[in-house]
Amino acid sequence: MSVDTVSLTGWGRTSPTTALRFRPRTYEEAVVAVRGRGPRGVVARGLGRAHGDAAQNGGGSVIDMTALDRIRSVDAAAGTVVCDAGVSLHRLTETLLPLGWSVPVTPATARVTVGGAIGADVHGGNHRASGSFGRHVRSLELLTADGEVRTVLPGTDLFDATVGGLGLTGVVLSATLGLRPVSTALMVVDTARTAGLDETLARLAACGERTPYASAWVDLTAPGRAAGRAVVTRGAHAPLEALPAHARRTTLGFRPGRRPTGAALLPEGLAGRTVTGLLNGLRHRRAPVVRIGELQRISTFLHPLDAAPRWNRVPRRGGFLQYQFAVGQDGEETLHRVVRRLTLRRCPAFHAVLERFGDAGPGWLSFPTPGWTLSFGLPAGLPGLPRLLDRLDEEVAAAGGRVCLAKDARLRPELVEAMYPRLADFRALRGQLDPTGAFRSDLARRLAL
Known part of the structure; x- marks a missing residue:
């Protein structure tokens, strides 16, 4: 098992902290790493794609799990x-x-x-x-x-x-x-361009069993009646009969998604307000008004962020903050207020995605809850950003919604209990299972989880 001292951040490259990193190759070595933890505790870490500080443990230990990959x-x-x-x-x-x-x-x-x-x-x-x-x-x-x-x-x-x-x-x-x-390695995809948030919500709400996958890229820089305009994509796994006859002999071969070209490689929010608005406008105009039945590779459709795998390394002072919240089925007015607030401030938001959630799972701190979810990224150094996000937190909490903890880097701890009603149960179980606080992270300390 290798051991070294490293500086770590989340995918957003905010708030770096230093920790002792263990990299076990067997389960037995993982046990040694847990038992050999220091007074600041230990937390497991994978490929570092949590945007905030959930997989950091400043002054303590982390267990890099990537060598346990069988x-x-x-x-x-x-x-x-x-x-x-x-x-x-x-x-x-x-x-x-x-x-x-x-x-x-x-x-x-x-x-x-x-x-x-x-x-x-x-x-x-x-x-x-x-x-x-x-x-x-x-x-x-x-x-x-x-x-x-x-x-x-x-x-x-x-x-x-x-x-x-x-x-x-x-x-x-x-x-x-x-x-x-x-049956195949392809998806059948429908695409539609919307003129504003109401149409975007209506198209997502109209998705049925035929298209179980649905999401919308939202332009959060468009002002006025165009606020919340989007490109909605809906998809389903392609059956064999959807493929042309000549392609049916190689139906399950895996191929990575296609790499975007030109401006698509640049995260809009790292380009400033004016350029971000221009890029978003271009992306919206180039999308088809309606396109039905396009065949796409599974990797292209399901994993669009992997087409430019290191875009978070684009230089930007302070990195970026990813913000995702969810509100109930009756929370559309909250969505409208949030979108209006972002567009009025001309926030250079990037990778903004709107989706509809179904039933919640059993996880006590799981984020998805029935209703709507919107996620977007903003440069961490944007003037007035902390105050803006604090106000969004309060509005989301007042609407009975919640912020995604796995992407968080700055939520105030007093709001967590309102957002996650099973938090007391989570704390109680942790107290019984781990009375000395062996498992800790920067996020856990910050939010008193």
């Missing part, structure tokens, strides 16, 4: 895979797709580990149909503070605290996941 078995009859927590969703897709299976829930990047997907209880564009990642975990092996490895099953308190628990109940070592059967 795919142990695939059961085609049961439709399950058993794998280490350090396996990435990208590698799972490469392995499973040629066998006729896919991961049923995946975020906009596949460069996340299975352990990270469980700890954040990630969601995708098909949440209203398939829920979040934790719904498809059949069991997991959890290394707890006493150095023991426990098998954790759905329906137990420990499972509900671990899924979405941001690594604070222990280290996920492996998991058994349920899979989705697929």
